[in-house]
Amino acid sequence: MELIVETSCKDKLYLDIVDGIILPLKDYAVESIVSFSLDEIKEISRNNNIKVYVKINKNLLNEDIDKVRDILVELDKLNISGIFFYDLAILQLKKELNLSVDLIWNQTHMVNNYKTCDYYFSRGVKYALLGKEITLEEIKEIIDKSKIDVMVEVVSKPSVAFSMRKLITNYNKDLGVDNNSDLIINEKITDTNYVVKEDSNGTSFYLDIITNGTGIISELYKGGCKYIIFREYGLEDIFNELLVDTEKYIKGNCSDKNYINKYKKLGDSTNFFFKETIYRVKKNG
């Protein structure tokens, strides 16, 4: 099992600790805290012996296509381990350009079943980053039944929604203020906070609670999961130590009970790992 991280600070990449890093591409990645220019990605991938994954997960517009085509060609020349993609234009471009770089299906809330994973595998996609709104049992079933290599985001403040609107700018304009700084908003019924961030691509929402999946790593490991992802955002103070301990835990075949106990301090939210969402609240008719 490999540990992949997405940093929230460009100065700390944890290159000597983890197996892989995710670098969101500037202007073409959304729902990410920091992003990297193509030149920065080139430098990191050339100068380090680590797996580098690039994230290009915005909904691309027509005007983006030519630029993204050029970027993909450049990335294909590098030693990139994979590109996280949302828009199927990326898959089409890989096909048209006959690129060798591997792709990771990363349609945030839509990567939820083994049949669609196999569909993408049959179209040349090597990995799938599973949605965060499915249960551990569903994850294990996908790992078991799909040919695709599965990645699971285990520790993070989960991305909840993305809008192409400038929601913070608009809200502040209503207040007579010219500002698009981050907000922490509170859902009143559940008294739950969400972080709202805006950039040139739109507005992202994150649950302001850490999903602590350290307790399921062992099950994922036993189930054959090859890749787990930790995102640093919200964990900056302890991230280095957490990564060091997690690498040790994985290399010890996930048998160290002390690891689980130690990281109970990340909180008791396991997101949807043990909780199914409902979708029918009344009987038809």
Place this chain on the structure above:
Amino acid sequence: MDRIELLSPAGDLERLKVTLLYGADAVYIGGEKYGLRANATNFSLDEIREGCSFAHKLNKKVYLTLNIVFHNEDTVGVLDYIKDVVDCGIDAFIVSDPFIISYIKENYPNVEVHLSTQNSTTNYKCVEYFKDEGIDRVVLARELSKDEIKEIIDKTHVDIEVFIHGAMCTCVSGRCALSNYVTGRDANRGGCAQVCRFSFGNGDKKDFTMATKDNNLAEYIGDLIAIGVKSLKVEGRMRSLYYLATVIGTYREIIDAYYDKKLNKDLMEVFKERLDRVANRETSTQFFLKKADYTDQYYTGRSEVSNQDYLGQVISYDKKNKLLKFYERNYFEVGDLVEIFTPNNDRCTFIVDELYDEDMNKVDVARHPDNIYYLKVDLDFIILEYSMLKIIERKDKKENI
């Protein structure tokens, strides 16, 4: 020249019939499984069969939404369900999950597959991908401008469907799990709780809201036709009969007037007024002319108003005695200015002079919804099934002028 398709929602069999009679060329419906309105009244297989039969007799079409984002458990049984629906005579499936797209194209080549807006398709290269996969039509994301839509059509030559009227999501379709996190209801499997219309606390500042105004592209139907859009889609499988009859009937007139070169500014004002009056929110053009901005949202939480213009559904007309029989829906009284309109777009506006209850007792007001009433009116056109009665102006309002 083939006219552009007017595509209407239909939440049940009666709405399907009404909307086709009022001028839709096709309807989209949800089955009892796998659609994104799990909590709506959806169609059983028998109802799908009857709906298809009704539509096909009018030379019109029925599409079924099969556009949830599938979980493992949803994949069990869906292939049998597809076969059952095909056997009912469905014309197309609206799908977001590509494993379903490829399955239908391989096994039912005579049935069309339309890519759902749930897939949030925003560029020509993505459309090319699905074209290669055999998709028959793409319903574009609602975040695109006229120029972007045109470029996609010009570069791909794929049939493109565009939302022209109705409610908008704040977030990108398929990229929103607010409902999952806030309510536990799965937005991408039909359980969306419309959390984007909630108010959120922001410390001691005014609540944070992000609800959007509704979309209304009535004034741009000519542009959409000119750039080569194939289908114009109205939102709202959970909307009322009256809403659908009014909105679909109005768009039918706009489209026909455009092709017949009769659409002018004055006529457009009449259509706009009719659409505005049935709306329960303010409207804007959202992303069609510019990036949606401050003007396309609300800042006051939920902002719906109920509409009480709909007075009744006509049951029959006794031409000899000039008596119109109808089910009452909303209060009205003698002296009110009302209008009858029919699926044939015949209209008659008149002041209510004589009103009777079911036992033919003369009354001054109709105040009991679902009760039968009669009113006296001299009509020179045929009253069809699903003709409706609506208020134009209340008596008390006229007296105040």
